[in-house]
Amino acid sequence: MQSPFIQLLQSDQVSPQTRRILEERIALPGYKPGFFTAEEWPLVEAFSEAVLPQTHPFTNAPCAALIDQALTREEGSGWRYAALPPAPIAYRLALQIIREALTQADAPTIAILLNQIQHKQHDTPTFPISLWLEGFKVDVVRYWLAHPDTMVALDYRGFADDRLTPHDALTEIQVIKQAQR
Amino acid sequence: MTATHRTYPLDESVDAVIIGTGAGGSPLLWRLAQAGLHVVALEAGRAWSDPSADFATDEVAQSKLYWLDERLSGGDQPTAFGANNSGIGVGGSTLHYGAYVPRADPRDLRLHSLQGVAVDWPLDYADLTRYYQEVETFLGVSGPSPYPWDPARSYPLPPIALNTAAHIMRRGCDTLGIKTSPAPIAALSQPYLATGSEHRHPCVHRGYCHQGCRNGAKASMDVTYLPAAVAAGAEIRPQSFVTGIERDPQGRITAVLYDRNGITERQRCNAVFLCAGAIETPRQLLLWQAADSTLPLNDAVGRNFMAHVSTQVWATFPQPTYLYRGFPSTLITEDLMRPDDADFAGGYLIQSYGILPIMWAEQVARSRPLLGQSLVDYLMQYPHVSGLGINGETLPNADNRVTLSSEKDARGLPKPHITLTLGENEERIHLHADPTLRAILTAAGGADLWISRRTAHTIGTCRMGTHAKNSVVGPYGRSWDIPNLYIADNSVFPTSLAANPALTIMALALRTADHFLQQR
Numbered sequence: 039m040q041s042p043f044i045q046l047l048q049s050d051q052v053s054p055q056t057r058r059i060l061e062e063r064i065a066l067p068g069y070k071p072g073f074f075t076a077e078e079w080p081l082v083e084a085f086s087e088a089v090l091p092q093t094h095p096f097t098n099a100p101c102a103a104l105i106d107q108a109l110t111r112e113e114g115s116g117w118r119y120a121a122l123p124p125a126p127i128a129y130r131l132a133l134q135i136i137r138e139a140l141t142q143a144d145a146p147t148i149a150i151l152l153n154q155i156q157h158k159q160h161d162t163p164t165f166p167i168s169l170w171l172e173g174f175k176v177d178v179v180r181y182w183l184a185h186p187d188t189m190v191a192l193d194y195r196g197f198a199d200d201r202l203t204p205h206d207a208l209t210e211i212q213v214i215k216q217a218q219r
Numbered sequence: 220m221t222a223t224h225r226t227y228p229l230d231e232s233v234d235a236v237i238i239g240t241g242a243g244g245s246p247l248l249w250r251l252a253q254a255g256l257h258v259v260a261l262e263a264g265r266a267w268s269d270p271s272a273d274f275a276t277d278e279v280a281q282s283k284l285y286w287l288d289e290r291l292s293g294g295d296q297p298t299a300f301g302a303n304n305s306g307i308g309v310g311g312s313t314l315h316y317g318a319y320v321p322r323a324d325p326r327d328l329r330l331h332s333l334q335g336v337a338v339d340w341p342l343d344y345a346d347l348t349r350y351y352q353e354v355e356t357f358l359g360v361s362g363p364s365p366y367p368w369d370p371a372r373s374y375p376l377p378p379i380a381l382n383t384a385a386h387i388m389r390r391g392c393d394t395l396g397i398k399t400s401p402a403p404i405a406a407l408s409q410p411y412l413a414t415g416s417e418h419r420h421p422c423v424h425r426g427y428c429h430q431g432c433r434n435g436a437k438a439s440m441d442v443t444y445l446p447a448a449v450a451a452g453a454e455i456r457p458q459s460f461v462t463g464i465e466r467d468p469q470g471r472i473t474a475v476l477y478d479r480n481g482i483t484e485r486q487r488c489n490a491v492f493l494c495a496g497a498i499e500t501p502r503q504l505l506l507w508q509a510a511d512s513t514l515p516l517n518d519a520v521g522r523n524f525m526a527h528v529s530t531q532v533w534a535t536f537p538q539p540t541y542l543y544r545g546f547p548s549t550l551i552t553e554d555l556m557r558p559d560d561a562d563f564a565g566g567y568l569i570q571s572y573g574i575l576p577i578m579w580a581e582q583v584a585r586s587r588p589l590l591g592q593s594l595v596d597y598l599m600q601y602p603h604v605s606g607l608g609i610n611g612e613t614l615p616n617a618d619n620r621v622t623l624s625s626e627k628d629a630r631g632l633p634k635p636h637i638t639l640t641l642g643e644n645e646e647r648i649h650l651h652a653d654p655t656l657r658a659i660l661t662a663a664g665g666a667d668l669w670i671s672r673r674t675a676h677t678i679g680t681c682r683m684g685t686h687a688k689n690s691v692v693g694p695y696g697r698s699w700d701i702p703n704l705y706i707a708d709n710s711v712f713p714t715s716l717a718a719n720p721a722l723t724i725m726a727l728a729l730r731t732a733d734h735f736l737q738q739r
């Protein structure tokens with residue numbers, strides 16, 4: 039039996055181009071990083087999991103791999119904080135700071151370190167790492183929510199719009215409106 | 220769009236080259252083509268010939284509609300670019316705009332006379348009104364007739380159906396005695412055929428309007444002014460990134476240089492309309508001057524960058540909200556345009572916000588200090604959240620500006636550096652809006668409220684005025700420095716206005732075109 043999500047994905051309510059994109063995301067093969075070094079890679083994965091653990095609910099979005107892919111392809115979001123260096127440099131600097139903090143004598147846990155960074159405790163005038171973390175969080179939540187596992191967890195069906203008529207959608211909105219009363 | 224697409228040779232000195240096919244360039248291209256002029260539009264992005272097949276219903280995949288060349292954002296309140304405000308492609312930012320199209324409040328054009336701040340616009344509101352009407356009719360704007368805050372106004376189509384976010388806002392506002400109304404939306408509530416345009420289908424409320432409309436219901440430029448311009452004889456050249464100009468000894472532009480598939484081409488022309496948006500327009504002027512130090516440019520180029528104060532408040536509701544369905548922003552109130560207790564100049568609009576999961580979650584990531592399981596737990600609330608936001612006046616400040624940075628992009632051109640530091644007036648608007656939005660959401664039954672302090676739209680940077688001393692173009696968009704150069708896009712606004720910009724950009728572009736035609 040196919041899951042309701044897969045049934046919906048295969049139905050004519052989903053446009054072919056949307057289905058292709060979502061299916062590609064489900065079928066992500068084993069990933070070898072292109073930007074991060076072998077030493078950096080486990081740290082990036084651990085940090086991504088610390089920012090957004092994928093256990094409750096269980097999901098399997100390859101956030102770190104997609105961040106690596108974007109850095110390898112030099113894809114950005116169209117802007118960055120002027121206070122930060124270009125993304126490849128910012129990532130390397132941040133990982134170095136994180137590694138050092140986690141390997142010192144009385145090292146904090148990764149969760150505590152994250153919190154400290156978010157509260158600007160590791161910012162320096164030349165590298166406001168809290169701003170880097172903000173961007174990292176944005177990347178992680180984006181790739182997590184783009185993944186079909188997460189859509190299943192949220193019972194998300196926004197992608198199923200191919201056969202919508204004005205009437206269908208209004209009926210759906212009416213149902214919602216009733217629920218709101 | 221390509222069937223009868225006329226083309227012009229590079230060595231023909233065409234009547235005009237239009238740089239950029241967004242909200243400014245497109246109506247202008249159409250008007251000039253209609254008048255029989257030979258016109259060529261150069262557009263950096265590509266043309267999407269079949270949105271129903273080209274556009275996926277997916278937030279990440281549709282980032283192909285965003286201007287992704289990196290900008291450096293500085294100042295005390297750096298504004299976000301890319302998905303937040305900047306588009307690329309035939310249709311410009313209107314491909315992914317929200318199509319919320321209120322008219323400007325007449326008082327906003329006279330902030331200096333009425334409230335002693337900023338500058339007045341160098342035109343009469345009545346001048347704008349007839350263009351507003353023309354644009355609304357051409358696009359097929361859906362809205363209430365009469366419009367509650369301007370009873371003389373009516374819209375060609377009845378309002379777009381409200382989504383859940385709008386119902387929630389209305390419930391909260393009703394409780395507090397704030398008047399609301401379905402908003403003017405440039406998307407069709409019914410099938411529509413405007414004179415000179417193509418037949419378009421009504422909105423199906425799929426909700427991915429910011430990711431590109433798939434059935435032509437949303438009045439982006441690629442389904443309205445641009446096909447009409449092509450039908451009238453205009454040429455649109457996609458994937459043509461302008462990099463420079465040539466001038467004659469009198470200082471007039473004689474040709475525009477652009478990069479197309481890695482080759483530099485040169486289109487001869489008699490006039491140029493720069494419509495590349497409020498960042499790329501001043502960037503072009505600065506690049507042109509960097510390549511030719513004799514190019515006269517006044518100091519106002521790139522200055523007075525503005526982005527609306529766009530504070531949003533989000534709340535969680537017991538029942539599902541399904542914000543992904545329905546047109547995203549469908550309700551408005553103009554009651555806060557000049558509130559009695561205001562301690563600021565100007566005012567703000569409140570609008571309801573439907574939003575897709577990623578766009579919402581990115582704001583959560585930036586604005587809520589959640590990490591780990593608490594972040595996951597909150598993001599899982601998406602099916603139950605709803606929000607409200609404002610569009611508030613941001614006063615011009617000459618120190619907020621676009622300059623060229625020392626960093627180069629993939630084309631070898633300096634990346635733009637933009638600064639935005641908000642002032643006292645913007646802070647007061649924010650401080651007025653924050654409790655107002657919270658009260659509305661609380662009255663509607665929302666809990667766990669949080670605020671996202673943000674700015675939106677790219678405005679100013681080549682302002683129009685009555686003197687070359689403190690403006691870049693005259694009252695009709697003509698450059699003070701280069702006689703056959705006009706600017707028609709969001710950069711000419713002398714103040715931000717509280718209204719979302721697209722409708723006013725289109726109205727001004729038609730006005731600029733008419734002036735140009737009269738002067739010939």
Ligand SMILES: Cc1cc2nc3c(=O)[nH]c(=O)nc-3n(C[C@H](O)[C@H](O)[C@H](O)COP(=O)(O)OP(=O)(O)OC[C@H]3O[C@@H](n4cnc5c(N)ncnc54)[C@H](O)[C@@H]3O)c2cc1C
Binds near residue numbers: 241306708
């Ligand atoms: C997500 C989003 C939501 C929005 N919602 C609303 C809304 O609800 N209501 C509203 O009124 N406004 C809204 N806006 C804003 C509105 O879209 C813009 O204000 C408007 O499109 C700006 O028009 P413009 O002509 O100045 O620039 P644009 O529409 O951005 O057009 C500029 C064009 O110039 C091209 N260009 C730039 N540089 C070059 C070059 N060197 N060579 C060739 N071409 C070039 C670009 O590719 C682009 O196509 C929204 C914008 C976004 C991004």
